[in-house]
Amino acid sequence: MSADTPAGLRSAPFVALLAATVLAFGGYALLLPVVPVHAAAGGAAPGAAGATTGVFMAATVAAQLTVPAVLRRVGPRAAMVAGVLAMGVPAVLLAVTASLPVLFGVAVVRGLGFGLVTVTGAALVADLAPPARRGRAMGLYGVALGLPQLVLLSGGVWAYDVLGGAAVLLAGAALPLLASLACGRLPTRVVASPGDAAAGRTFPVRSAVGPWTAMVVSAAAAGGVITLLPLWTPGTGSATGLAGGTTTAAVALAVLTTGQLAGRGLAGELADRRTRTPAVVVGLVTGVGLLTVAAGAGVIALGGAGSGPVVLLGAALVGLGFGAVQSDTLLALFARAGPSRSGAASTWWNTGYDAGTGLGAAALAAVLGAAGAPTAFVVAALACVLVLPVPLAAVLGRRAG
Structure with missing residues (x-):
């Protein structure tokens, strides 16, 4: 793997990582909105339905x-295999x-598996990518995360309604199991920091808390x-339902994911072109x-009950902004951690992503049940x-220095 060319991004381990990621996140994306539905x-109430995502x-x-x-202890290959099996096997019961x-x-079991997959995958990106192409590698990894979500996050909602x-649910179980086939080409040990146990534990909290908070x-x-x-689909334009019902919800999820892909890809490409004051750029983009x-x-809250196109615009904005924050916060954490602590940086970022997702799903579903969806979006x-x-504090601090 050369540090001067993107050859590392075409290596067998990196391609295998992308393939395993597509399949594992395919199962995740398919079931994320479908399990609450x-x-x-x-017969579950909205708060209890949303709590399935929280758990x-x-x-x-x-x-x-x-x-x-x-x-x-066991290396990235074994960790990924264990993770995708834990995501897939118990999901059969959902059917x-x-x-x-x-x-x-x-x-609970699927979440434990997903935790293994997410941190291991992000750490492998940092290990396998040449430093000069890390931004592009993050962009490719973001596409591998986002493409299955583009199709399945929305398609699953539609298929559940139309096909049963x-x-x-069985497809959501099968995709992570297929990912195990791609894991055979992954490395058996962490490349950048095979013996750096102390470094992973001593990554300063003050270095991580800013990007982590924005991510959460x-x-x-x-x-x-x-x-x-x-x-939010019981009505068709009523005050209690999304205009267009399930169809609008499915299309909005596809639009949101498209925006997320664009945000991650653009931010990743921008990262490789930064030559001065990268901390300022990261703070501004975040x-x-x-x-x-x-x-x-806010747009969804204003237009949801009466205008499907307004909902789609709001979903696109949510996805675009979220994708940019994802890419920039991950790169910021890797830069602050250094190559010897990529696992720790990946852990910080992934816990922020997933803790935030679970918290938002449970809390806003509870607000939906108590005060209605517009209030939840506000x-x-x-x-x-x-x-x-x-x-903004990171930007001002950098300029002051």
């Missing part, structure tokens, strides 16, 4: 905290019941939007991303605005 179809993400975060140690205790139990739940809040807003759109997510959530927008001082 499945719970609601079984899944809580288990994900718990697992992510252990991954640096797991990588040092036979909508019982909340079962859904919660499956969510069993086929969709943007993920909470976006995760809440993703969870609420399929649940701040603009948060504002864009807030604007999108809460998401306000959260993003309130956290803006975090990236």
Whole structure:
């Protein structure tokens, strides 16, 4: 692998990582909005339906905290295999019941597997990519995450409504199991830091807390939007339902994911072109991303009950802003951690992403049940605005220095 060319991005391990990521995140994307819908179809209230995502993400975060140690002990290949199997095998039970205790139990096991997959995958990107092409590698990894979400995040909601739940839920179980086939080409050990246990534990909190906070809040807003759109479909233009019903929800999720892909890709390409004051650029892009997510959530709140096109515009803005925040916060964490602590940086970023997604899904679903969807979307927008001082402080601090 050369540090001067993108040859490392065409290596067998990197291609295998992208293939495993597409399949594993395909299962994740298919079931993320469908499990709450499945719970609601079984009689669960909106808050309980959204809590299935919250439980899944809580288990994900718990697992992510252990991954640096797991990588040092068993290596990335074994960690990825264990993760995709845990995501796929228990999901078969979803096809036979909508019982909340079962859904919660499956969510725990799947979440533990997803935690292994997310941190291991991001750490492998940092290990396998040449430093000069790390931004592009992050962009490609973002595409591998986003493409299955583009098709399945929205397509799953539509398929559940049209084809029935069993086929969709079984497909969500099968995709991670197929990912195990691609894991055979992954390295058996962490390349950059095989013996750096102390470094992973001593990554300073003050270096991580800014990007992590921005990631948590943007993920909470976006995760809440993703969870609420399929649940907010009982009417067809009424004050209690999304205009266009399930069709609009499915299209909006596709638009959101497209925006997310664009945001991640553009931010990754921008990163490779930074020659001066990268911390300022990171802070500015993260701040603009948060504002864009807030604007999108506000647009959905204003137009959801009466205008499908307005909902689609809002979804596009949420996705674009969230994608930019994802890419920039991950690159910021890797830059602050250094090559010897890529596992720790990946853990910080992934816990922010998944804790935020779970928190947003559970909290905003509860607001939906108590005060209606427009209020829930306004809460998401306000959260993003309130956290803006975090990236702006990084910009001002860099300029002051």
